[in-house]
Amino acid sequence: MRKNLRTLEARKASPFLVSISAVFLGIIAGSVFILLIGKNPFVGFEKILFGALSSSRRIGNTLGMSTQLVLIGLSVAFAFKTGLFNIGASGQMLMGGITGSIVAYYLPMDMPRVLYLPILVITAGLAGALWGFISGFLKAKFNVHEVVSTIMLNWIAYWIVYDFIPRFIIDPTISVKSKPIPLEHTLRAEWLRSLTGFSTLNYGFFLAVIMTVVVWFILTKTTLGFSLKAVGSNRFCAEYAGIKVSSSIMISMAVAGALSGLAGATYYCGYSEIMEMGKMPNEGFDGIAVALLGNCSPVGVFFAAVFFGILKMGKGSLAATGIPTEIADTIIATVIYFTATNVILANFWNERFRKSFSRKEEAVLAAMKANGDTRSPGELSQDEFRKLSREGRKEVK
């Protein structure tokens, strides 16, 4: 009976549909910008797809680029579930990156990789976790808004990196960059490189896949995940139910920071092998976009990250067409604006579903009248409803 009732109402717009609509509108906005500067948008998008996916090497690079977006997207999404907005992913990533780079520089070269890689990844994750924890601590104990504190911590991390590179890992020939990490000490793997024509794809990608599963598991299958989500949806209710709100906030920010720290390790010790002084990574902000587009679900985040990876990797091929490569970032920003204003999109689709449903309802009533069926429409099963609406459509005509 319940099943029947559920089918006999108009469909609601799913988060997936809303996200896809936002992407669609973002692409339209991008096309308008390209048209405004007098270029052909189709050529532009063709170039982006070509640049991102046309060979095994390019696909490898796209996945290599997506790796940190997945991890940062997970970081932002995880904090979001506890009602926290982590825009400090850039800083946490820098802290993870600088720690990883220092570890890579100072650990002995003859150390077995099975031992070395976990140390690299874990120290980087811990550094990021510390950076995230600071914001969580300040929020829980001193009521400092996490948005402002994470931004301040971003800049503090930026200057720490600025200070640490010359102090510990400077490249004497180029004095604004760190010394390149030798290949054996990066996350890159020989077999992945030969498989994808020496692309940037590295072990980090598998780390990202594993973390996607881990985050999904924590959020949906554990008590910790449940209490974090409870704090996110109503902190007063959670407090009343006996969940420790302030420690939840600290844990959530620490985990989010750890995920961004891992992103730092995959970015600076895998995707690239150097760190530059005075450079704030954009990935922190792109990660917000990824999390929002993926509706903060781990699987959604993964695919959103790959989509943005395609845009960001493919934009390099735009140079020949005279379209500024920033068009990719414009599209991403527009997509986020439409995701933020998802009410419009959801209303649009709900309205359409409602109209099509009432049309079907009319058809069913007409068909039942024609058949001499005396039941009330509420008693129909899903299949009957569908069949009758098809029949009735002819009747109405």
Added chain:
Amino acid sequence: MEFWSVVTTIIPSAVAYTMPILMGALGGLYSERSGVTNLCIEGLMLFGCFASAATIVKLQAIPGFSYSLAIVLGIVVAMASSALLSLLHAFASINLKSNQVISGTAINMLSTAVTLFLAQTITGSGNITIVRGIIRSDVPVLSHIPLLGPLFFSRTYWTTWICLVLWGLSWFLLYRTSFGLRLRACGEHPSAVASAGVNVHRMRYIGVIASGLLSGLGGACILVTYAGEYNAGSGINGLGFLAIAALIFGQWKPLGILGSTFFFGLCMTIANMGKVFSVFQNIPAGYLGMFPYVATLVALILSSRKSAAPLASGEPF
């Protein structure tokens, strides 16, 4: 005596650094007092900075066109375009009742991307350098006052005085008029104001647009006073977020934000000019650069506990 010369160099620069932050924070004050959380001050200021740079460069390239008039027009265009951009935030957060923090972040990203995109199409390199900014001048009479004269009235930019006048006017508007009372009430208890017959949505639109106008002015000030160049790579270096921090540190009050923005302006000046003075020469550049942000965090820790944030800020109505 060296100390005095350091002070007379730092203070005027600090005043110049303060004004953009003050305008951003004042914009945030209007918006948050009306009940709309505004995290896109950074994006609005950046957009203002870019818009004024583009306008001034185009106008100053016209032979015979007065440089000063170009600057004035550039500032006006900056305010108008930032106000337009802020409408996007207003629409999303007032009419659509969407999450204001996300909408603000989206505006920030949009502003960064669009300004980069346009700057690339205008100049190719993405950097826009104006021929000249505002020439500093002494205030007549006042600059001869001993002690205060050299600190606050010598070699000043005229925009500084406009910003201060706007600050004073805002204080009067918000605290001495019925309009101000209504605007502030919209941020505390919108349903009460609505039941008194005030259009809450309109008041909030006014708050957000005011924040756009003021942030645009702030962004233009950066360009025409100390920067002289719109740099696509570094943007405005997080000044807009600093303005939000100043707003919180200043407890959402005009006098408070004047004090807190001057404090941040001073920190930024010390960080940027530190190398010039022998007093700071032994401190590594990283520590100096970090200083304003650490100071902000400490200030926030001290001031956030008994937060006086408008009650309904961030709540859709």
